[in-house]
Amino acid sequence: MIHLMIVDDEERARTGIRTLIDWPNHGISIAAEARDGAEAIELLKEYPVDILLTDIRMPEMDGLTLIEHVASDYPHIKCVIMSGYDDFEYAKKALAIGASDYLLKPSRRQEILDTVLKLKDQIEEKQMQVRRFEQLHAGFRESFPLLKEKTLNRLVTTENPPYDRLLANLRIHGFEFPHLFFGVIILQIDNFHLMQRKYGNEDIELFKYGLKNIVEETLSASSPCAAFEHQDDLIVIINAEEWTDTETWIPIIEKVQQNTRTYLQFSVSAGIGSFDKDISHLKTSYREAMKALDMKVFIGAEQIVDYKVTVDDDPIYTSYPLAQEKAILQAVMNGDRAAIKAKLDEFNEALKPEGSSKEHVLKSTLALVFALYRFCIEKNINTDKVFGQNLAELTHIVEHSSMDYIMHAILDIVLSVSGQLNEKKNNNKLFQSILEYIQQHYYKDINRETVAREVFITPGYLSLLFKQELKTNFLDYLHKIRIDRARELLHNRSLKISDIAHDVGYNDEKYFFQVFKKYVGMTPTQYRNNLED
Template identity: 60%
Template sequence: MFRLLIVDDEERARTGIRTLIDWAAHRIEIVGEARDGAEALEIMKLNRVDILLTDIRMPVMDGLELIERVAEVYPNTKNVIMSGYDEFAYAQKAMTAGASRYLLKPSRRQEILDLVVQLTEEIADERREEERLEELKSGFRESFPFLKENALSRLALTERPPYDRLLANLKLNDISFPFTFFGALVVQIDDFHRVQQSYGSVDIELFKYALKNIAEETFAPLCRCAAFEHHDDLFLLLNAEEWLDAKTLVPYAEAIQRNSERYLKFTVSVGIGSFDRSIRHLRASCREAEKALNARFYGGNGKIADYLEAAEEEDFTHSSYPLADEKAVLQAIAKGEQAAIRDSLQAFLSALQPESSLKESVINSIFALYFALYRDCIEKNVNVHEVFGSGLDEITRMLARSGLEHIMASLTDTALKIAEHLNARKNGNRLFESVLAYVREHFRKDISRESVAREVYVTPGYISYLFKQQMQTSFIDYLHRIRIEHASRLLKDHSLRISDIAHESGYQDEKYFFQVFKKHTGMTPNQYRNNL
């Protein structure tokens, strides 16, 4: 059963929704009714609510605030907002706050029923997904992956493994290789660094476990297949009765890609190694599959590459580091023009010739540019923690486990963020100059930090921040300094009375003028005039 809560300050509306629709026929239970948001929250404390159907305009707590609270406390609840045409702006805010759908009032009962039934289907799908993930977790806990993984890894990746002992260990896990021909594939999660950040370390391990199951089940009709993880990549060891070429393996690789995207919600790339007699060929086949993926690094996500491309990689040339293009990137950042920054980064990438260079060479050059940006921030006193987060170590991990498209997107974001910091500083300098100019022009008047802030459209606190940052003084001390300098010039004219000079300098209280003047000059106005 799915549980529905109706919230509306009009009793007639609540009664109509409750009675005019046969909710039970659709496995929906009305868990309660509320006149406002506060009352609805009290009901939800005691009852699970799957779907919340609420009006916008209500006393005590309106629908918009209710949805914000529910989205925060009960994130699995589906929220439906009901609004009239003249309340469409509120409906838009509600969608942003966490509403799943909205209905225009007045709504026909079939419209309400159709929408609620659609939400129950979404809830059912989410519950099935949770159950499936729980089953995967249970299977993961009950298996013995570590012994199996270690044996498969040593069998395929070490130079002279103890074949007999490793095969005996694998037999304990019901894994055997009875056929003559051996080959390998590498399955790589595209932009692994981004996927890991999105899901977290626990979920990503679960997803890799699910990907192994998908891969092994996909190849089961063709040959024996055993999968293991190495440096976050998935290696598939294939054992077949006959020699298999890349053309035969590509449809199975494509099936892994489709199922990964469908069930795990991320894309993968696949490298295919060659087949040959003897289990000793596994190590060479794994290296071929890895090289094939590196050779297609420029090709983006969702690629399939075979060992023939790995052979071509041997002829790739290393690109030299484009210092001129690095300088153009730094200059574009200094100017703060977004289009120029993007163009200069694209020119930098083009200079690396990633389509004809080793992946390692391209990655090293991009890291060198990252380091140049980091150094530029230090030289220009930009907070590197705000720009780079935890530092260059995280960037190194991102470069190693991401596709070229994601790497360039991350590099572009970093460059734009630096430019934003520099532009903010420039804007702050221009604003401060306008503040100083205003004070110098209007110091004779009764001005204050608050009145100046209003003139330049900032807060008084920001005015104080600017003076402290730029001049290591306060606004009021600067104002007194300007006024006293002006008064000192006027004191040279002995025909002017000191009281007139005080007023002309912005002080209406002559006694206060004397106090401030002495504080700043060490003398009273009369002493200062006599010493001239």
């Protein structure tokens, strides 16, 4: 049952919404009613609510404030705003701050029902996904012991493994390979680093477990198979009764991709190795499948690559496109976004799959990243704002993504560098105008607020600029300017010290003495007495 709350200061409106629609017949119950936002907030503490239907104009607390509160404290609740034509701008604002939909008053009964039912479907779909994940969690906890995974891993990835002993370990767990022919298929989650950003470690492992289930259930319909994780990839051992051409597995893997997209909502790519007699062929097939999967860097995500379709191991073209790198950095210096995109495209074009290996492409793209990093250091740009605090993530992106995605990620980095550089240039110009204003008006009654107002920034931002550019604060800088000028004037013994204090901006002579001694180490009188005639 979905729970609905009605919030409106007009009792007739609340009664109409409650009585004119047969809510229980649609699986919806009226959890509570409130006359304004303040009362609604109190009721939310007592009653479970899934959908909140609220007016905009109400006493005590209006609908916009209520929606902001709900979005912050009850993010699972779907909010629908009700407004008249005159309040349409408020309705748009409500959508911007968290409302799911809006209704124009007066609303027909069917319009209200259709809107609520649409949100009900969204809620139930979300609940279904949660239940699906809970089921996967339960299966994950009851999975095979880790020993089986390690045994399968050694069969495939190590040199000259003890086959008899490893196969005996598998039989202990009730698993064996009954047939003569063996081959390897490797599946890789596309853009895996994005998933790592979005989800926690437990959810990531759950996704891998769900993928493993899909793979084993789909492939086992054709031949016995076993899947295990290795360096975030899923390696599948296929045990076939007779020799099988690799093309036979393409439609089966396509079904795996389709099921993964449907049930787990991410995509995978696959590399297929050859099939041959004897379990010792697994190592060869594994290498072939890995080499096939390397092609993904050139052809993009959600691909299936046969080991026979690979690039040359001995590439002809191995030089780094240094001229294109310099052109990119020059475009960054100029702040020309169009030129940046064009020069990066030229860099990409210089890394052609016909003459390059995956290793050369990856090394070249990483070299460009580090050139950008060095550029930031030389220009005193905050590298954390551009690259984040962990450069290893960029390495992971390069190693596990297609060229299109890699270049998209690098374009984001380059544009960020350009943006930071432009911001720094603008800040320098702004700060110079601030210093010029102080130099010209230091003798007046100025402070941080008046100077900030003159250059159209906030006092807080002005303080930040002083800290960034001069490693000092505004007041210390102003005192320094005034005291330096006072020291010059003290050379003229015809001027009274009280007049000098006033001329440099201090109306209180006693305060002038205190500040002067703090910055010079002696009083104005002592300073004048120490001057040579």
